[in-house]
Structures are given as C-alpha cells and as structure tokens.
Amino acid sequence: MTSIFIWVISTALAADAWKDPISTADWRVKAKPSVIERGFDNDAMARFLDNFMGVDRDKLGPEDDDLPTKPGQIGDFKWFDIDKDGVYELFVTSSESRAFYGGPSIYKSVNGKKVLLQSIGGWPPNQSIDRALEDLDGNGTPELIIHQILSR
Numbered sequence: 001m002t003s004i005f006i007w008v009i010s011t012a013l014a015a016d017a018w019k020d021p022i023s024t025a026d027w028r029v030k031a032k033p034s035v036i037e038r039g040f041d042n043d044a045m046a047r048f049l050d051n052f053m054g055v056d057r058d059k060l061g062p063e064d065d066d067l068p069t070k071p072g073q074i075g076d077f078k079w080f081d082i083d084k085d086g087v088y089e090l091f092v093t094s095s096e097s098r099a100f101y102g103g104p105s106i107y108k109s110v111n112g113k114k115v116l117l118q119s120i121g122g123w124p125p126n127q128s129i130d131r132a133l134e135d136l137d138g139n140g141t142p143e144l145i146i147h148q149i150l151s152r
Contacts, residue, residue: 022048027088027109029081035088036079042071045092052114069094075101078129084141089117091129104129120146
C-alpha cells in the first residue's frame with residue numbers, strides 16, 4: 001500500500017506583508033534578543049495574524065473597522081522549539097469572537113518565511129497552551145497533548 005503525504009503550507013499573499021514586529025523578528029533560539037525575550041503582547045500577535053491573512057491595517061479605512069484581529073481575540077501564545085532544530089515554533093490560540101479560544105495554530109519560520117504548519121481542532125474551550133504541552137518522556141522536548149472528549 002502506498003501512502004502519499006501532502007504538506008500544505010500557507011504563506012501570506014499580501015505584497016506588503018511581514019512588516020509587523022513578530023514577522024520581522026528572528027525566530028532562531030540563539031537570536032539576541034530571542035522572540036521570548038522580546039515579550040510580544042496580544043496586540044503584536046493580532047498584527048501578526050492580520051499580516052499572515054493579508055490584512056494591512058495601515059490601508060484600512062473606517063468602514064473596515066471590524067476586519068482586523070483585535071488583541072482580545074488572542075487567547076494564549078507560546079514559543080517552543082518542539083522539533084529541536086534551533087528555530088522556535090509559535091503556538092497561538094485565538095477566536096473569531098471573544099467567547100471561546102480555539103486552536104492552537106502552529107507557525108514556523110522556514111528559510112525566513114513565516115508559515116502555518118497546522119491548526120489543531122478539537123481544542124477544549126479556553127484551554128491554555130501550557131496545559132497542552134508537557135515533557136512526558138523527560139527528554140527536554142514538550143509533547144502536545146490533545147484531550148478528547150469521549151461520549152457514548
């Protein structure tokens with residue numbers, strides 16, 4: 001039996017994208033300062049998500065007020081070098097409304113371009129990323145734990 005695996009990697013389509021501080025940051029673990037040390041906030045993360053989706057906030061008018069991601073729509077975000085390649089992956093939970101945060105979506109910097117690796121569904125509402133990443137085997141690399149709700 002032959003299996004074919006297809007990786008679909010999304011990248012921003014906007015011509016003027018990647019000018020926000022997270023997109024222009026060096027995501028390497030050894031960068032000085034690292035993305036963790038830079039202490040990005042929810043507003044910076046909302047701008048990153050907007051840029052990734054091709055929304056340029058600088059070109060929006062008053063009629064587009066509801067389009068950009070708002071800081072309150074960011075639930076949680078964390079940086080981890082899950083695959084131990086020396087480049088952080090970005091885990092983000094967000095919502096289209098403020099009611100429940102889904103996710104996470106996992107982003108990576110590949111050859112300088114920011115890409116969406118995966119969005120994980122079935123996430124318990126408002127669960128923090130810290131509760132979903134744990135070093136189960138003691139090797140220093142956290143594993144992603146996705147809880148499943150079992151029903152009869």
